Amino acid sequence: MPAPAALHDNAVRLIQERGASATAARVQVLRLLLTTHATVSHQGLTQAALDEGQPLDKVTLYRVLDWLVAQGLAHSVTGQDRVRRFGIADVHHGHAHFECDACGQLFCLPERASLPMPAAPDGFEARRVDITIHGRCAACAQTAHANGFT
Amino acid sequence: MPAPAALHDNAVRLIQERGASATAARVQVLRLLLTTHATVSHQGLTQAALDEGQPLDKVTLYRVLDWLVAQGLAHSVTGQDRVRRFGIADVHHGHAHFECDACGQLFCLPERASLPMPAAPDGFEARRVDITIHGRCAACAQTAHANGFT
DNA sequence: CTCCGGAATGCAACTGGGTTGCACGGGCTG
DNA sequence: CAGCCCGTGCAACCCAGTTGCATTCCGGAG
Numbered sequence: 001m002p003a004p005a006a007l008h009d010n011a012v013r014l015i016q017e018r019g020a021s022a023t024a025a026r027v028q029v030l031r032l033l034l035t036t037h038a039t040v041s042h043q044g045l046t047q048a049a050l051d052e053g054q055p056l057d058k059v060t061l062y063r064v065l066d067w068l069v070a071q072g073l074a075h076s077v078t079g080q081d082r083v084r085r086f087g088i089a090d091v092h093h094g095h096a097h098f099e100c101d102a103c104g105q106l107f108c109l110p111e112r113a114s115l116p117m118p119a120a121p122d123g124f125e126a127r128r129v130d131i132t133i134h135g136r137c138a139a140c141a142q143t144a145h146a147n148g149f150t
Numbered sequence: 151m152p153a154p155a156a157l158h159d160n161a162v163r164l165i166q167e168r169g170a171s172a173t174a175a176r177v178q179v180l181r182l183l184l185t186t187h188a189t190v191s192h193q194g195l196t197q198a199a200l201d202e203g204q205p206l207d208k209v210t211l212y213r214v215l216d217w218l219v220a221q222g223l224a225h226s227v228t229g230q231d232r233v234r235r236f237g238i239a240d241v242h243h244g245h246a247h248f249e250c251d252a253c254g255q256l257f258c259l260p261e262r263a264s265l266p267m268p269a270a271p272d273g274f275e276a277r278r279v280d281i282t283i284h285g286r287c288a289a290c291a292q293t294a295h296a297n298g299f300t
Numbered sequence: 301c302t303c304c305g306g307a308a309t310g311c312a313a314c315t316g317g318g319t320t321g322c323a324c325g326g327g328c329t330g
Numbered sequence: 331c332a333g334c335c336c337g338t339g340c341a342a343c344c345c346a347g348t349t350g351c352a353t354t355c356c357g358g359a360g
Contacts, residue, residue: 043346062348078229079228084347124248126248132281141274171336207340208318234318
């Protein structure tokens with residue numbers, strides 16, 4: 001885990017590499033995304049921004065996130081709870097996700113060898129395959145076992 | 151495609167097999183689901199019910215759908231537009247879905263040989279794998295080609 | 301350094317899917 | 331016939347996400 005200042009600089013660099021101005025909101029959101037390993041919901045980010053005394057308007061947040069996704073810096077995943085969650089878009093394109101059925105958290109799994117593209121019917125044109133594994137995350141599995149559940 | 155009356159009887163039978171009363175709403179929703187090959191959104195069902203002169207309260211519809219899913223008669227999928235869509239849960243469990251990036255329609259793909267379950271990290275417990283293929287459905291691909299798009 | 305234009309931000313009001321609480325109704329049981 | 335339970339309908343509500351518009355910020359031109 002890099003030092004906070006390094007994260008900040010890293011975020012600024014990533015943004016400026018895209019030829020865009022490194023505004024406070026963009027840097028902040030990107031920095032927050034860089035600190036987390038799971039994906040973060042919109043309200044999670046709002047809360048995180050609030051916690052560090054730098055509250056973000058929700059509209060700004062939506063727009064920054066859209067921009068980050070458009071720039072390929074972030075990616076969004078929609079969980080069963082129909083809430084979008086965002087994570088940094090690392091090298092791994094076409095990676096799989098893990099969604100915890102207990103706590104609803106979404107994790108990005110490391111890149112895997114590409115699957116054989118399943119055959120689509122007739123005139124359908126397949127472009128991309130999304131894979132989401134459902135189950136229980138480490139934390140939830142542990143508490144479940146501690147409570148005697150299978 | 152069976153005759154409408156047969157669909158109706160089929161729906162009644164499916165419901166009564168579960169030991170539940172075949173109420174008008176349940177039969178109607180199940181019948182509507184049986185007539186479609188793609189998945190249907192909540193508002194699509196509301197509209198369909200309206201079109202056949204048998205309007206459905208949206209709360210009733212949600213409850214009927216929840217019940218159908220709980221009974222294993224239907225299944226729900228959430229698309230990119232974070233709208234849940236419902237389809238009949240045929241024999242095919244663990245089937246893949248196809249989501250059209252152009253029109254947003256969701257289709258159920260026939261059952262496929264199960265994939266190798268991707269390895270989940272450390273304490274994670276994988277239970278189920280969701281696979282969604284993104285691309286263009288037959289209709290959208292055709293109109294796109296007709297307009298000279300690739 | 302200052303000015304200016306476009307991009308980014310903030311606020312408020314709105315949309316729409318989904319949920320909850322509660323009252324009504326109709327069939328089934330004792 | 332009375333009571334009960336389940337399903338239905340209505341209305342109000344919640345929350346993620348969007349839109350319109352006024353304001354502010356940033357980076358380049360002068």
